[in-house]
Amino acid sequence: MPIIVWQLAFFVGPVLFMVAMSFFLVKNYRMTEAFEFVNWAKMFSKGYFWSSYWHTVWIATISTLCAMCLAFPAAFALAFKASENTRRWAIFFLIIPFFTSYLVRTFSWFVILSESGVVNAILGTVGLGPYTMLNTHIGTLVGYMTLTLPLVVILQTVTMANIDRTLIEAARNLGCKPLAVIWRVILPLSKAGFIIAAVFCFILSFGDFVAPFYLGGSQEPTLPILILDTTKSGQQWPRAAVIAVVMMATLFTLAFTAIAIAYRKRSTS
Amino acid sequence: MTKPAKSKSSLLTNRRDFLRVGGGAILAAPFINKVHAAPVEINMLAWYGHGEPDVVAEFEAANNVKFVPKYYAGGDNMLALIAQSPPGTYDIILSDGEFVQQLNAAGYIEELEPADYPFDDMLHPDFQQFPGHWSDGKLHSVILRGGHLGVSYNKNAITAEEAQSYACFWKPEIKGKVGHFDWHLPNLGMISLFEGNAADLWNLDDAAWGAVQDKTMSLREQIGGFFDYGGTFNSLKNGEMQAMCGIGDWITGTLERDGAPVASVIPKEGGIQFTESYCIGKNSEKADIVKKFMQYMLSPAGQVKSAQMAAYPGFCVTKGGRAALIEADPKEAMRSHQMDGMANEPIALINEGRIHYRDIPTQQSLEDWNDFWSEYKNA
Numbered sequence: 001m002p003i004i005v006w007q008l009a010f011f012v013g014p015v016l017f018m019v020a021m022s023f024f025l026v027k028n029y030r031m032t033e034a035f036e037f038v039n040w041a042k043m044f045s046k047g048y049f050w051s052s053y054w055h056t057v058w059i060a061t062i063s064t065l066c067a068m069c070l071a072f073p074a075a076f077a078l079a080f081k082a083s084e085n086t087r088r089w090a091i092f093f094l095i096i097p098f099f100t101s102y103l104v105r106t107f108s109w110f111v112i113l114s115e116s117g118v119v120n121a122i123l124g125t126v127g128l129g130p131y132t133m134l135n136t137h138i139g140t141l142v143g144y145m146t147l148t149l150p151l152v153v154i155l156q157t158v159t160m161a162n163i164d165r166t167l168i169e170a171a172r173n174l175g176c177k178p179l180a181v182i183w184r185v186i187l188p189l190s191k192a193g194f195i196i197a198a199v200f201c202f203i204l205s206f207g208d209f210v211a212p213f214y215l216g217g218s219q220e221p222t223l224p225i226l227i228l229d230t231t232k233s234g235q236q237w238p239r240a241a242v243i244a245v246v247m248m249a250t251l252f253t254l255a256f257t258a259i260a261i262a263y264r265k266r267s268t269s
Numbered sequence: 270m271t272k273p274a275k276s277k278s279s280l281l282t283n284r285r286d287f288l289r290v291g292g293g294a295i296l297a298a299p300f301i302n303k304v305h306a307a308p309v310e311i312n313m314l315a316w317y318g319h320g321e322p323d324v325v326a327e328f329e330a331a332n333n334v335k336f337v338p339k340y341y342a343g344g345d346n347m348l349a350l351i352a353q354s355p356p357g358t359y360d361i362i363l364s365d366g367e368f369v370q371q372l373n374a375a376g377y378i379e380e381l382e383p384a385d386y387p388f389d390d391m392l393h394p395d396f397q398q399f400p401g402h403w404s405d406g407k408l409h410s411v412i413l414r415g416g417h418l419g420v421s422y423n424k425n426a427i428t429a430e431e432a433q434s435y436a437c438f439w440k441p442e443i444k445g446k447v448g449h450f451d452w453h454l455p456n457l458g459m460i461s462l463f464e465g466n467a468a469d470l471w472n473l474d475d476a477a478w479g480a481v482q483d484k485t486m487s488l489r490e491q492i493g494g495f496f497d498y499g500g501t502f503n504s505l506k507n508g509e510m511q512a513m514c515g516i517g518d519w520i521t522g523t524l525e526r527d528g529a530p531v532a533s534v535i536p537k538e539g540g541i542q543f544t545e546s547y548c549i550g551k552n553s554e555k556a557d558i559v560k561k562f563m564q565y566m567l568s569p570a571g572q573v574k575s576a577q578m579a580a581y582p583g584f585c586v587t588k589g590g591r592a593a594l595i596e597a598d599p600k601e602a603m604r605s606h607q608m609d610g611m612a613n614e615p616i617a618l619i620n621e622g623r624i625h626y627r628d629i630p631t632q633q634s635l636e637d638w639n640d641f642w643s644e645y646k647n648a
Contacts, residue, residue, distance in 0.1 A: 028375060029345070029352040046640065051647040114507045132445065134509050135494035217494025217504075218451060221646050229646075232342075233453070233639035235349035 015248065022241035029235050039238045043246075049226065053246070056206060056222040059137065063144040063205035064198050067152045070145065071197070075156030076182075079163075091157065094150040105146050106210050113139060113215070135217025143211025148201040155200065159193025160186060195262040203251055223247055308335040311555055311562070314350060315340060315363035316545065317498070318580020327574070328565050334558055342498070343452060344368035345635070351377050357552035361559045366544030367628045369410040370401035378548040381408040385560055387567055390587040392616050400626065402546060410546040413566055414575045414583030417615060417624060418455050418517035419540035421533040426511035434536050435463035435514075443511045444491050448504050450515035451495040453642035454635075455541055458627065459514055460485045462538045470541075471628040478633060482641055488514075489648045505531050518605060519543070519581040525604060535613060539623045545583065569593035577601060584615045 025034045043049045078087050097105065112118045113133040123129040133139055163186060171185045187194070205211075209224035218225055223243055230240045308329065313320045313336050320338025329335055341347045344365050351359065351372070364372055372378045388397045391412075402410040420432045426446070431437040438447050449456055461470040461481050473481060493510055494500070501520055504510040506529055513520070517540070521531040547563045549556050565571045572590020575583055577598060584607055585591040595602045606613045618624045630638055 029349040046643070048640075048643040048647040055647075110503060110507065114509055116508060132493075132509075135504070213497075214500060217448075217496065217500070218646065219492075219494055221495075221643070226643065229451075229639070229643055233345055233642075234636055235345060235352075 018241050018248075019245055022238055022245055024238045024241075026234065026236055026238060031235075031237055039236075039242050043239055043242045048221075049243070052221050052223050052226045055220045056224075057250070059140060059144075059212070059222065060202050060205040062137075063141055063148065064201045066141060067145060067148045067201045068156075068194070068198055071149060071152040071156050075153050075160060076186075078153075078157045079160035080168075087157065087161065091154055094154050097146075097150050102147060103210055103214075106143050106214055109139070109142055109146070109215055110134065113142065134215060135219060137216065137219075140212045140216030143215040144205045144208060147208060147211065148204050151204070152197045152201050155193060155197035156190070159190045159197070163189045192262040195258050199255055199258045202254065206251060207247065308333045309555060309558060310334070311336050311360045311559060312358060312550075313338045313361045313363070314347060314359040314550075315361075316342070316580075318578050319363050319545075321578075321580065323577070323579045324574050325562075327570075328562055332558060332561065334562075344371075348372070348375070351375075351550075357550065357554065359550040360553040360555045361562065362548045362550055363413070364410065364546055364548055366399060366401060366410075366412065366415075366546050366626065369546055369548065370404070372548060373401075373404055373409045377551050378409050379551055379553065379556060381411065381549065381560075383408045385564065386411045387564075387587055387589070390589050392586055392588055392591060393619055395619065395626075396586050399544065399546070400628075410548045411563060411567065412544055412546045412586050413563075414572075414586060415542050415544045415615070416517055416519045416581075416583045417533070417535055417540045417542055417618065418459070418515065418519075418627075419533055419535040421505070421513040421516045421518075421521045421531065423505065423508065423511040424530040424532055429532075429534070432532070432534050432536065435459060435538055438488055438512055438514055439491060440512075445493045446509070446511040447488070447491040448493055448501065448510035448513045449495045450501050450513065450520075451497060452515060453638045454627065454629070455543075456515040457481060457485065457638055457642070458541050458625075460488070462541070462625070465538070467539060468622075468625060470539075470625055472631045474632060485641075485645055486648060489645060495646055505529070517541075517543075519583065522582040522605060523580075526601075535618055535623055539625060540618070541627050542619070542624050543627050573597050576605070576607070 021031070022039055023035045023037065024031050025036055025038070026032070078090050082090065110117070114120075115130040115132060115134075119133065120130040123131070133142070167189065168181060168185055171181050176184065207224060209222075209228065212218065212222045213225055213228075216222075221229065223246075227240045227243050230236045230243065311334050315338055317340045318324070320336045320340075325336045339350065339359070341350055344367065347362070347364060347368065348371060351362070352375070362372065362378065369378075391397050396412045399410075399412050402408065402412070420427075420435060420437060422432050422437065426443055427437050427440065431440065437443075458470055461473065461477075464477070464480050464484055466473065466477060466481075469477075494504060496504055496510075498520075501510075501513060501516060502524065505513060505521065506524055516533070518525075518533045521529075521533045524531050547566070549559050549563075553559060566575060567587060567590070569587070569589040570593065572585040572587055573593050576585050576590070576594050582601070582605060584605060585594055591602070591607055594607060602608055603611075606615065608614065615624075629635055
């Protein structure tokens with residue numbers, strides 16, 4: 001019962017208010033209660049809204065693919081090669097970044113990625129560069145990785161560490177090559193955990209404001225940046241609410257679909 | 270048998286009594302102190318920096334007051350914060366000059382007595398009768414400082430000669446290295462000037478507005494990013510951006526003080542002046558001390574504080590202030606051209622007609638400009 005009350009008070013209530021707010025009007029910089037569809041009509045009729053929407057979906061998808069691929073070797077090594085003690089310490093170290101402010105971690109990339117930064121200095125020693133990384137999609141993706149990679153590594157590690165080792169040994173005994181073991185045994189058995197990791201990564205990237213704003217230079221604004229722009233000029237909170245509702249609807253659809261796929265039982269026929 | 274009364278000296282004879290009396294005294298000490306020295310809190314609504322110690326500490330100490338600043342970014346944001354707060358929340362409001370009219374129309378500010386302020390000492394007649402500060406002969410706001418917006422550039426990438434025109438933003442060599450301060454008003458104002466609209470830069474008919482949009486769109490491929498205050502500052506400092514549209518000395522001046530090879534100039538097409546003005550919040554119960562603070566900030570000492578403000582520089586608006594700045598900090602006066610006869614001296618630029626006060630569009634709504642700005646960012 002308390003959990004239901006908690007959910008109603010701190011999740012369902014605010015979401016319903018946000019949906020209601022999307023129908024409000026702004027008069028003299030003050031929100032007034034109304035039930036008008038003008039905000040929805042306005043946002044849906046604007047090309048920049050749809051550009052931002054598809055750009056956000058695209059870059060969050062790229063971020064998810066990058067995080068899943070980059071995390072896998074580390075998670076595999078931790079799950080199957082490292083000792084129990086090493087794995088515990090590794091997970092502890094992966095949690096440590098969450099103790100510090102994400103904004104501070106993002107700002108530290110300025111020193112590393114700028115044209116006079118560490119990466120270009122190293123590349124310069126072998127005659128390469130300088131390359132522009134800040135204020136580009138590369139910068140945005142680096143920020144997304146800062147946010148999501150530790151979490152994805154942890155989820156993948158925990159998932160693979162719980163696979164029954166006898167199944168892997170059986171596959172090897174039956175002549176399965178190492179890559180085939182990964183493809184035909186480990187990945188199918190990790191499906192649910194991997195999908196959850198990917199969903200978390202997508203959700204965090206999709207809703208992140210800091211990386212595309214500070215490391216991506218707001219080039220091709222994502223939806224969180226569009227929310228800021230909308231509230232900054234004219235204090236159009238109802239229009240910002242429209243964007244937020246669309247974002248939530250997208251993420252709900254994705255999450256429910258992903259969970260359905262993750263836990264779908266394999267056909268026995 | 271009656272219990273013998275404790276003498277005063279015997280009150281502290283055991284450890285428990287000592288702790289009780291001593292502890293009570295220690296806990297009460299700060300409150301005793303505060304009874305005598307509790308400062309009056311003044312709620313300030315302002316751009317970042319105006320309520321910081323480098324500006325207000327001296328006044329606070331002399332008058333036993335404490336400023337409680339609430340910072341905003343942009344006139345819209347300021348109006349919204351006031352609209353959403355109960356009347357009397359803010360005692361003093363620092364507004365961009367062009368938004369004073371709206372503050373007055375909404376009844377958010379008090380009328381001022383002109384005799385209380387040094388209008389005779391203003392550096393330029395425009396500052397005495399600043400547009401929007403007066404309504405039906407009544408004063409509602411007093412100008413504090415200003416600054417000019419033009420071409421801001423890295424001296425290693427753009428020559429001083431090239432910087433004499435907004436055309437330098439289109440220079441092929443700096444493709445991807447031109448940044449925007451992420452606010453449509455100064456950026457589109459500058460492009461409007463580049464389009465030759467001069468004094469009519471805010472008063473654009475459909476054809477002129479269309480031309481400004483087309484010219485702005487042609488700049489898009491040069492753009493390397495859209496930045497807030499911190500991002501603008503960083504990207505110029507670390508060389509990621511070599512020219513910046515929408516700003517002026519208020520950003521590059523701070524970097525220049527630290528030795529960065531950046532500068533701002535007013536190009537031949539003209540520049541824009543931002544103006545910051547003080548108002549007294551409607552129904553403020555501290556109007557008297559706020560008036561005293563405004564008088565202090567318009568005094569020579571206050572004007573020097575304003576010109577030297579750590580967050581971002583601005584130029585003096587009074588003759589006394591400028592004279593005091595030249596005496597107290599000739600280096601800053603020289604750097605900001607606040608000396609008679611210097612090239613780009615702010616008042617001379619106004620007199621030459623090269624400076625236009627920042628305003629809001631007259632034939633389009635702010636929403637139209639903002640919509641276009643969002644389209645531009647997505648292009």
